[in-house]
Amino acid sequence: MILRDLPETEHLARLRGAGIVLDTGPFVVRVRSSLRELLDPMRVLYGYHSLAREDGISDADIRIDPPRSLRRFIAPQVVSYIDGETPFHPFPRRLAFPMMEWVLNWCLFNRPHHYLILHAAVVELGGRSLLLPGAPGAGKSTLCAGLILRGWRLMSDEVAIIRPSSGEILAVPRPVALKDESLAVIRNFEPGAVLGPSFPETRKGTVTHLLPPPDSVLRSHETATARWIVFPRHEEGAPARLRAVSRAETLLRAGKNGFNYSVLGAKGFESLADLVAGCDGYDLAYGELEEAVERLTALTKEA
Amino acid sequence: MRRRAAGPAGDSEAARSLPPLGALREPGVLVSLDEAAWDQVLRAYRRAKLLPSLAFAVEDAGLSGGLPDKVQEHLLAARREAEQHARMIRWEANRIRRALRVVGVEIVLLKGAAYLLAGLPAGRGRLVEDLDVLVPKDRLAEVEHALLEAGWEWADDDPYDQRYYRTWMHELPPLRHRLRATLLDVHHAIVPETGRLRPDSGKLFAEARPIDERGFRILAPADMVLHAAAHMLGDENLGGALRSLADLDALLRHFAVAEPGFWDRLVPRARELDLARPLYYALRSCTRVLGSQFPAAVEDGLLRVGKPPWPVTGVMDVLLSRCLFPRSPEPDSPGVAAAKWLLYVRAHWLRMPARLLIPHLTRKAMRRMRGDENEPPR
Numbered sequence: 005m006i007l008r009d010l011p012e013t014e015h016l017a018r019l020r021g022a023g024i025v026l027d028t029g030p031f032v033v034r035v036r037s038s039l040r041e042l043l044d045p046m047r048v049l050y051g052y053h054s055l056a057r058e059d060g061i062s063d064a065d066i067r068i069d070p071p072r073s074l075r076r077f078i079a080p081q082v083v084s085y086i087d088g089e090t091p092f093h094p095f096p097r098r099l100a101f102p103m104m105e106w107v108l109n110w111c112l113f114n115r116p117h118h119y120l121i122l123h124a125a126v127v128e129l130g131g132r133s134l135l136l137p138g139a140p141g142a143g144k145s146t147l148c149a150g151l152i153l154r155g156w157r158l159m160s161d162e163v164a165i166i167r168p169s170s171g172e173i174l175a176v177p178r179p180v181a182l183k184d185e186s187l188a189v190i191r192n193f194e195p196g197a198v199l200g201p202s203f204p205e206t207r208k209g210t211v212t213h214l215l216p217p218p219d220s221v222l223r224s225h226e227t228a229t230a231r232w233i234v235f236p237r238h239e240e241g242a243p244a245r246l247r248a249v250s251r252a253e254t255l256l257r258a259g260k261n262g263f264n265y266s267v268l269g270a271k272g273f274e275s276l277a278d279l280v281a282g283c284d285g286y287d288l289a290y291g292e293l294e295e296a297v298e299r300l301t302a303l304t305k306e307a
Numbered sequence: 308m309r310r311r312a313a314g315p316a317g318d319s320e321a322a323r324s325l326p327p328l329g330a331l332r333e334p335g336v337l338v339s340l341d342e343a344a345w346d347q348v349l350r351a352y353r354r355a356k357l358l359p360s361l362a363f364a365v366e367d368a369g370l371s372g373g374l375p376d377k378v379q380e381h382l383l384a385a386r387r388e389a390e391q392h393a394r395m396i397r398w399e400a401n402r403i404r405r406a407l408r409v410v411g412v413e414i415v416l417l418k419g420a421a422y423l424l425a426g427l428p429a430g431r432g433r434l435v436e437d438l439d440v441l442v443p444k445d446r447l448a449e450v451e452h453a454l455l456e457a458g459w460e461w462a463d464d465d466p467y468d469q470r471y472y473r474t475w476m477h478e479l480p481p482l483r484h485r486l487r488a489t490l491l492d493v494h495h496a497i498v499p500e501t502g503r504l505r506p507d508s509g510k511l512f513a514e515a516r517p518i519d520e521r522g523f524r525i526l527a528p529a530d531m532v533l534h535a536a537a538h539m540l541g542d543e544n545l546g547g548a549l550r551s552l553a554d555l556d557a558l559l560r561h562f563a564v565a566e567p568g569f570w571d572r573l574v575p576r577a578r579e580l581d582l583a584r585p586l587y588y589a590l591r592s593c594t595r596v597l598g599s600q601f602p603a604a605v606e607d608g609l610l611r612v613g614k615p616p617w618p619v620t621g622v623m624d625v626l627l628s629r630c631l632f633p634r635s636p637e638p639d640s641p642g643v644a645a646a647k648w649l650l651y652v653r654a655h656w657l658r659m660p661a662r663l664l665i666p667h668l669t670r671k672a673m674r675r676m677r678g679d680e681n682e683p684p685r
Binding site for chain 2: 063065
């Protein structure tokens with residue numbers, strides 16, 4: 005069953021009780037909260053995600069709730085619990101959903117050391133995947149959103165999950181976070197895009213989430229081989245141009261975007277080197293999203 | 308095992324239904340667990356920072372292969388995490404030795420770094436985040452100077468915190484090398500001098516032993532156990548209490564076999580170092596939480612020198628049982644939170660005189676409420 009098929013009352017009851025357990029590809033996440041306001045964003049943005057077994061093993065088990073202190077009532081906050089601990093500072097209560105996304109990301113970035121994890125968006129077409137490693141502000145989320153609105157499958161907008169032994173990329177499709185001007189660009193690019201609520205004044209400006217395409221979510225258990233690694237750079241007014249990057253440089257720059265590269269040690273280096281050996285690396289400078297998407301899609305026709 | 312809703316009642320039920328920490332010693336008890344039970348185990352051990360230790364215990368017992376795939380993945384991830392911590396600590400120790408070579412001072416490794424570099428079973432799978440060392444008090448200024456020259460910086464600039472450590476604690480304020488993430492704590496005693504317990508550091512140095520790693524020594528077995536006992540309840544971070552207990556148990560089991568005369572030495576040394584009371588609580592907790600057994604002579608000896616007066620024993624038993632027994636991975640119930648708070652105040656009370664205690668605790672509470680960066684969330 006997918007989340008949107010669960011009646012609202014049941015959704016809220018589970019959220020407040022044993023939790024909503026979602027299948028997001030290789031990871032099962034359990035979310036618990038007493039907050040009714042999480043209901044709508046979850047139904048809009050995770051509507052096509054399958055519910056997983058409640059009595060199985062979760063990879064991230066989080067709870068988002070008001071604190072027990074006075075900040076429950078005065079300038080209300082929310083805190084997040086992971087396995088019973090609150091490792092993070094509280095957020096204002098109105099940012100409960102961004103907090104949920106943020107904490108789930110944290111679990112994905114910091115825990116699964118049986119995989120190699122890179123900070124990158126990953127999209128797939130024809131069984132081959134394109135990685136967009138991303139310095140913040142480089143425009144990878146916008147580019148990722150553009151690509152998936154033009155037919156690419158969303159594998160992930162934040163993390164490349166790589167099986168070290170085989171180099172396979174695993175998909176973890178979740179809502180795509182668009183910041184500030186990115187929202188206007190996407191609305192312009194695809195007026196029919198389904199978006200969640202906007203949350204102003206987060207630490208990264210205004211954040212709005214794009215619904216992951218239902219097809220991407222349905223295919224979340226399909227892996228892919230990496231074929232292209234593209235380092236994007238948004239430059240106002242620039243024509244879209246690709247510049248080939250050597251494998252050595254690609255390896256170094258991809259490694260810099262590793263979340264757990266050093267945890268895996270030598271094995272991390274070897275796995276990444278093997279992955280890069282099978283890929284073409286590029287720098288992409290672009291001004292117009294449509295042009296960038298076309299240029300990248302053209303890559304798939306080349307070889 | 309049906310999932311239970313969280314809440315005070317659900318919390319204590321889940322805690323009772325968890326396999327006891329004995330799984331660290333007998334990983335075989337885990338083999339028959341269903342996935343729902345495994346979910347609780349993984350989360351509870353992760354919370355206690357004992358998942359890597361469990362993962363190694365399972366691997367050493369040759370049991371990994373028969374477990375559900377997801378369990379194997381989580382345990383593999385935990386082992387990798389611990390391996391990385393071990394790499395970082397070895398490197399940090401190497402850099403410290405280099406930096407302090409010019410000072411020519413004896414460096415005694417403490418806690419996790421000691422277990423790891425000495426190759427003790429307690430070090431296997433241990434997540435060591437900080438490096439603790441003990442140096443003679445009269446060389447402290449030289450050590451501080453050499454470290455700062457070599458690129459270490461104060462982890463916390465706040466003048467109040469600086470004064471707190473130097474004046475009232477038994478260590479330099481925490482240091483961090485500007486190129487790395489590991490925190491370095493340089494101690495000159497194993498408990499604060501302003502505190503109510505007064506072990507003599509000179510005695511510790513006299514018995515310290517060399518290890519394979521050049522330039523470092525470790526405490527003698529009895530002293531290592533006593534140090535772990537003193538810090539189990541003496542540290543501010545009570546979240547680490549369960550792990551300290553696991554360390555203690557691993558140390559005791561190892562020395563019982565590897566160190567001739569260990570049991571005979573332990574209680575007299577505890578008395579000598581004024582650490583009999585912490586040892587009493589430590590062994591009692593090991594028995595109650597882990598089911599450990601100790602020689603009768605040791606228990607009798609401890610009862611004579613370490614047992615607190617009657618009302619205190621009862622109160623501490625309750626506090627300890629609420630805090631240290633295998634906990635569920637759910638947020639602390641009000642009862643547990645209150646017990647932790649009391650032990651937290653007690654830990655401070657042990658470290659500083661009353662006239663300093665209340666202003667200090669008040670200040671910390673206010674900083675936490677304001678969301679001060681230097682004050683981590685509780």
